[in-house]
Amino acid sequence: MIQNSSRKWDIGRFFQTLNYFEVIPFFSCLQRLFTSDDKSKTVHLGEKKMGxxxxxxxxxxxxxxxxxxxxxxxxxxxxxxxxxxxxxxxxxxxxxxxxxxxxxxxxxxxxxxxxxxxxxxxxxxxxxxxxxxxxxxxxxxxxxxxxxxxxxxxxxxxxxxxxxxxxxxxxxxxxxxxxERTIFDFTNPTLELKESWGAVDDVVMGGVSQSNIKLIRNRAVFSGNVSTDNNGGFASVRTRNFEPPLDLSDYDGIELRVQGDGKRYKFILRCEGKWDGIGYCYSFDTIYNFTQTIQIPFADLIPVFRAKTVPEAGNFDASKIYSMQLMLSKFEYNGGLNPRFSPGLFGIEIESIKAYGGKxxxxxxxxxxxxxxxxxxxxxxxxxxxxxxxxxxxxxxxxxxxxxxxxxxxxxxxxxxxxxxxxxxxxxxxxxxxxxxxxxxxxxxxxxxxxxxxxxxxxxxxxxxxxxxxxxxxxxxxxxxxxxxxxxxxxxxx
Ligand SMILES: NC(=O)c1ccc[n+]([C@@H]2O[C@H](COP(=O)([O-])OP(=O)(O)OC[C@H]3O[C@@H](n4cnc5c(N)ncnc54)[C@H](OP(=O)(O)O)[C@@H]3O)[C@@H](O)[C@H]2O)c1
The missing domain is CATH 3.40.50.720 (NAD(P)-binding Rossmann-like Domain)
Known part of the structure; x- marks a missing residue:
């Protein structure tokens, strides 16, 4: 069993995250809102639909x-x-x-x-x-x-x-x-990575995990140090909201080309623009130092709110995808633990994110x-x-x-x-x-x-x-x- 210990919480990183995603803390609880009027904090993937x-x-x-x-x-x-x-x-x-x-x-x-x-x-x-x-x-x-x-x-x-x-x-x-439709091709990036993806670690819940995403040798590298201190245990990177939301309703799912470290990660899609709404999740296992193609069928996504499944949320709506998130978490769903989790350093390299199975x-x-x-x-x-x-x-x-x-x-x-x-x-x-x-x-x-x-x-x-x-x-x-x-x-x- 993993012991939780207590460490100093980094309020600076907390505000950095909120600021990046334009989230406003409100009273004592976290009321999170996207300031959707400000288009500068959204991602424009462009209209290009094909080659x-x-x-x-x-x-x-x-x-x-x-x-x-x-x-x-x-x-x-x-x-x-x-x-x-x-x-x-x-x-x-x-x-x-x-x-x-x-x-x-x-x-x-x-x-x-x-x-x-x-x-x-x-x-x-x-x-x-x-x-x-x-x-x-x-x-x-x-x-x-x-x-x-x-x-x-x-x-x-x-x-x-x-x-x-x-x-x-x-x-x-x-x-x-x-x-297929390429959404992010990090081998030939058209968007500034730091303008589209940002870290969301357990610092938003009081934890001390730290991660970031950087472009290294034509890959987006999500890496960091995940810690279970202060009841934490996750690190992630998430896109700012897409504006307009992505319509992938003509496709079967998302395909990732990744090289991992043997750990289990979650890929999360959201079909609402809220910061803290329901995420549709898919867990996948990586192989150490090996490039894999991971297919994530939309039909297999599980609706989740803060690691608890929400079956009543219904099916994923691929016609309006607002954001994507890649996460390493101690938890699977409903209190279950990620069998491949261990605290400490981690890293996964992403080559591309595509929609596959188009009609x-x-x-x-x-x-x-x-x-x-x-x-x-x-x-x-x-x-x-x-x-x-x-x-x-x-x-x-x-x-x-x-x-x-x-x-x-x-x-x-x-x-x-x-x-x-x-x-x-x-x-x-x-x-x-x-x-x-x-x-x-x-x-x-x-x-x-x-x-x-x-x-x-x-x-x-x-x-x-x-x-x-x-x-x-x-x-x-x-x-x-x-x-x-x-x-x-x-x-x-x-
Ligand atoms: N006119 C009508 O009422 C009518 C009715 C029904 C269907 N259509 C058909 O509709 C189509 C389009 O009509 P349109 O009026 O736009 O035709 P158009 O103005 O005559 O244009 C024909 C195009 O084909 C190119 N071309 C001809 N031979 C070529 C070759 N060997 N290699 C590469 N390119 C070549 C021409 O290039 P260059 O500029 O180099 O010559 C031109 O760009 C045509 O197939 C036509 O037969 C026409």
């Missing part, structure tokens, strides 16, 4: 709008372009350019996919009016007067071979990659075209069909090759979304959208709306493995609920 997004065809009518929307949403963007000078003028300097041509396989090196989590492919074989286009491609884009079109390159090369080439390089890096989201979004299955379809009335269907043969089988390109994507093993827009316009995205499957839809839709759809689809598991047509309604849009629109669609049977 880099690769946009192919970024200089095109839809592509440049996709790039702009991605940047507006704080995604890192890499653009695959044929001419970097032209691309820089169109896209500005916030986007990374990669020069390459879909039809020239050797230009699509593996570097194209470095840190890429998804591809949005807006390429298309160049079509222009037979009589030549104006400099900004106005004739081609304006869609009011019908100009007789011609293709400039080979549809087979761009729409099929090109897509095959891009997929090949994308598959190598994206296949079998399960969705698949689209890894490859392709803009195809309505009408791809219509050339040669029995019973089709060509008079009523859009020019690309009527003139498929004159345009080098443009839709036929687009369909072949789609088929390569559907059988790629990547999670994908294939968007088949009706005639594209330069108008604003101010109309509601109609989605359909079966390739019978006719009408038009703005490039802006298609760009918005592609960027929204990136975060929506319900967009996965679906092929669908899109056109605009005549009515102005009510707020689009992308999730609802996409959930109604049937996944492809491959």
């Amino acid at each position: 880099t997004i690769l946009v192919a065809g970024a200089t095109g009518g839809v592509g440049k709008r996709v790039v702009r929307r991605l940047l507006d949403n704080n995604y890192p963007v890499r653009a695959l372009v044929r001419d970097s000078h032209k691309a820089r003028e169109i896209l500005g300097d916030k986007v990374e350019l990669f020069e390459g041509d879909l039809t020239l396989k050797e230009t699509l090196t593996s570097k194209l996919m470095d840190d890429v989590s998804a591809v949005i492919c807006c390429t298309g074989v160049r079509v222009q009016p037979v009589e030549g286009d104006t400099p900004g491609r106005e004739k081609y884009y304006q869609g009011i007067k019908f100009y007789l079109p011609e293709v400039v390159d080979s549809p087979e090369m761009v729409e099929y071979e090109g897509i095959k080439n891009l997929l090949e390089v994308a598959q190598k890096s994206l296949k079998y990659k399960l969705p 698949p989201k689209p890894q490859f979004i392709m803009i195809s075209s309505a009408g791809v299955t219509r050339p040669g379809r029995p019973g089709i009335n060509l008079e009523e069909e859009p020019p690309a269907v009527r003139m498929n043969d004159q345009l080098g089988g443009i839709l036929t090759w687009k369909l072949r390109g789609e088929e390569v994507i559907r059988s790629s093993g990547l999670s994908y979304t294939i968007v088949r827009p009706c005639a594209l316009t330069e108008k604003p995205a101010d109309k509601g959208l109609i989605f359909d499957q079966g390739d019978n839809l006719k009408g038009q839709v703005s490039r802006e709306a298609i760009a918005q759809l592609c960027v929204e689809a990136l975060e929506l598991p319900s967009a996965c493995n679906k092929t669908f047509e899109v056109r605009e309604e005549d009515q102005p849009k009510n707020n689009s609920n992308w999730q609802d629109l996409l959930s109604q669609l049937t996944p492809d049977s491959i």
Whole structure:
């Protein structure tokens, strides 16, 4: 049995802790409050949800709008372009350019996919009016007067071979990659450690344990001296509250990469912003001097208040995570003792904290075209069909090759979304959208709306493995609920 002895309590450390977390002591008991109005004492993890997004065809009518929307949403963007000078003028300097041509396989090196989590492919074989286009491609884009079109390159090369080439390089890096979200990567830190994590030791209850967290050799090292004197027995580090709270509801749990000292630690998540509220805990054992991956399923977290379980607190709500805490404690739960606890020096190194087990989201979004299955379809009335269907043969089988390109994507093993827009316009995205499957839809839709759809689809598991047509309604849009629109669609049977 561990003997409790008495030692001088360090009131300085006590106030240091309260000050770091903006906790206000009140009367004789500890009434703890976060001053949530003061955003300087919260952690902003940033909006970045994924790795880099690769946009192919970024200089095109839809592509440049996709790039702009991605940047507006704080995604890192890499653009695959044929001419970097032209691309820089169109896209500005916030986007990374990669020069390459879909039809020239050797230009699509593996570097194209470095840190890429998804591809949005807006390429298309160049079509222009037979009589030549104006400099900004106005004739081609304006869609009011019908100009007789011609293709400039080979549809087979761009729409099929090109897509095959891009997929090949994308598959190598994206296949079998399960969705995960990095929350802290101490090997490549983006936040000041001392601004986001601080020590919370038993000094807050009168104890004398001492710990800290420091960045050493690309790891966050939580170490210190834990003591059971003054009825204490825990040391911990905790993040300041996340602002906004983290939404990890699309994931199964938290994954830690740690190298420990053989002791048992607790990882604690809170889904309320209060200092002294309920923590959802998970205990895990470390192996001395050995790097481990610890998976903490949200479903296995135990609601605890000051080391006593609170079953009535209900399940953990992963949609609003306010803080994280890593603790070494003498106690397990409800008075039980940590079997691997011993007072004295300890240390655990954290490499990264991630969310794991995310539902698949689209890894490859392709803009195809309505009408791809219509050339040669029995019973089709060509008079009523859009020019690309009527003139498929004159345009080098443009839709036929687009369909072949789609088929390569559907059988790629990547999670994908294939968007088949009706005639594209330069108008604003101010109309509601109609989605359909079966390739019978006719009408038009703005490039802006298609760009918005592609960027929204990136975060929506319900967009996965679906092929669908899109056109605009005549009515102005009510707020689009992308999730609802996409959930109604049937996944492809491959
Ligand atoms: N126009 C319509 O009414 C309509 C209707 C339905 C679907 N679509 C399809 O929707 C998609 C987007 O349309 P959009 O109007 O945005 O197209 P767009 O303006 O013609 O843009 C096509 C993009 O593809 C790039 N590209 C062409 N060949 C390439 C190659 N070999 N390697 C790399 N990049 C290449 C072009 O780059 P450069 O700048 O270097 O040329 C350009 O960035 C296309 O697939 C189109 O066929 C169009």
